[in-house]
Amino acid sequence: MLTIALVDRVGSGLWASVSVLYFTYVSGLSVGEVGTLVAAAGAAGIAGAPLGGRLADRVPLTRVLIAVQLLRALASFALLTTDHFALLVVLCSLGSLGDRAANVLTKLYATRVAGADRVRYQAVQRTVANAGWALGGLTAAAALALGSTAAYRWLLAGDALSFAACALLTLRCHEPRATSRTVATSKDPSSTAGPTSPWRDRTYLAYVATDTVLFLDDAVFKVGLPLWIAHTGTAPHGLAPLLLVLNNVMVVALQISLARFGSTTAAARALLIPLSATFALAGVAMAASATGGTITTTLSLTAAAVLFTLAEMFHATIAWELSVALAPETAQGAYLGVHGLAQSAQRSIGPLAVTGAIATGPLGWLTFGSVIAMTCAFQHRLVRERLAPKPLSVPPVTVSEH
Structure with missing residues (x-):
């Protein structure tokens, strides 16, 4: 999962620092449209964390994480195919939804795998993620020196490929034990009430x-x-x-x-x-x-x-x-x-x-x-x-x- 965190953040670093510039210079959006796009995507992302966490209490976490990473990859690849404002809003909203869900799912994975040592595990993961973010940002800065539309597109493609790579790497991760699913599938009648809300x-x-x-x-x-x-x-x-x-x-x-x-x-x-x-x-x-x-x-x-x-x-x-x-x-x-x-x-x-x-x-x-x-x-x-x-x-x- 640490490798996944690194790859994920390298891709995010490639895109995060240039996304506004991409929508301005490549998609041709106005300042107002860019602002609306960012706001709408942020609002959609709010639902990602509770949705991802709830699903992970009911189905295997790694399966949910793979689905979320593929959603992020598809949304990013699809951005390359259109400059239509409404479609860009929908695609960015889907990507934001997947991003917030992936964030809580990786934290939940660390909680289940590391147990009592979860704080140190999260610290290591955050350190790796920051290193990946810096590497992606430096790569983006170097690419922007070219000053071409193709450079922006390659950075977006790199972001999408990083999510696809994360999905493939997650296939190799073992599924951590989840108390919630153990309780839900127990034959003990007292467990049928389900988890607390x-x-x-x-x-x-x-x-x-x-x-x-x-x-x-x-x-x-x-x-x-x-x-x-x-x-x-x-x-x-x-x-x-x-x-x-x-x-x-x-x-x-x-x-x-x-x-x-x-x-x-x-x-x-x-x-x-x-x-x-x-x-x-x-x-x-x-x-x-x-x-x-x-x-x-x-x-x-x-x-x-x-x-x-x-x-x-x-x-x-x-x-x-x-x-x-x-x-x-x-x-x-x-x-x-x-x-x-x-x-x-x-x-x-x-x-x-x-x-x-x-x-x-x-x-x-x-x-x-x-x-x-x-x-x-x-x-x-x-x-x-x-x-x-x-x-x-x-x-x-x-x-x-x-």
Whole structure:
């Protein structure tokens, strides 16, 4: 599965950085049409995580993952055949649906295979995925130097081929044991009730809502930093891609090491406190970047990038553990699918949150960091009772001395 993660992200790296340019220069769409296309695809993708997780509780996970990868491949190949706006919206929506489903399915696979060591497994997988993303991005940058329509098409074809390769590689993966299907097929009449529904679990839904806020660091790197650098006017514009590289390098270098701080459920919950402080300091650093000249701005933005990257890695570790620990074993797929909504929703909320912070200025960034910090503290309290050790169901026995 680690090889699959690498191949998947190399392909995504080829396409993600040039998709908007492809639709503009190759498909000939207007700015408004490109915006509508991206928004529609993002909205469709929201359904992918819960749908994929629910299916994986009922049929073999590897079969679902193969189907999802083939859907992504077909959608990407089909983009090469048309420039019709409506068809492009449909195809991008299908690809986005498959992308979000694949994301939660690979996480579920890691959960079932790695068991108690799932946090370290996810850390290794995320490190490999980031390395693949960087490799794909560098390849795309080199291809764009050609400045031809053919280069864009080859990058899209490479993305599609990576998904087809992932489907073939998944055929070699063994099917992990799934408690939910074991329960569902049991002859024990008491098991016929089926798995618990996450949609009726108020604590888990509240946890997912708070995690949506904690995922906002993603929007900082994709939207916030580039726009803020352009807005301040004192930082060199070339700083934005360098900060993205810094983010990627830090994740590859440190994610596995930092994962040990959240290797147990109790440790993951405790990590929410330093995560809260990290988000607050990152907001302060962003605000400070508007108070000085070029050197001060550059140093402040670099510090903010480092802090937001640390927050990203801490939160990834926490989310890997808590999203599973809060879910019953008989419905892990359904629960992790609902948790996947946090990242999907953030893709819509995140850009609005960071542009709001930019429009407000330094006070906006202070508020941005403070709100996420307070959400960390709230989540720390929210999950306390659910994760507390359960008392014995039988009364203690007193042994007489006689």
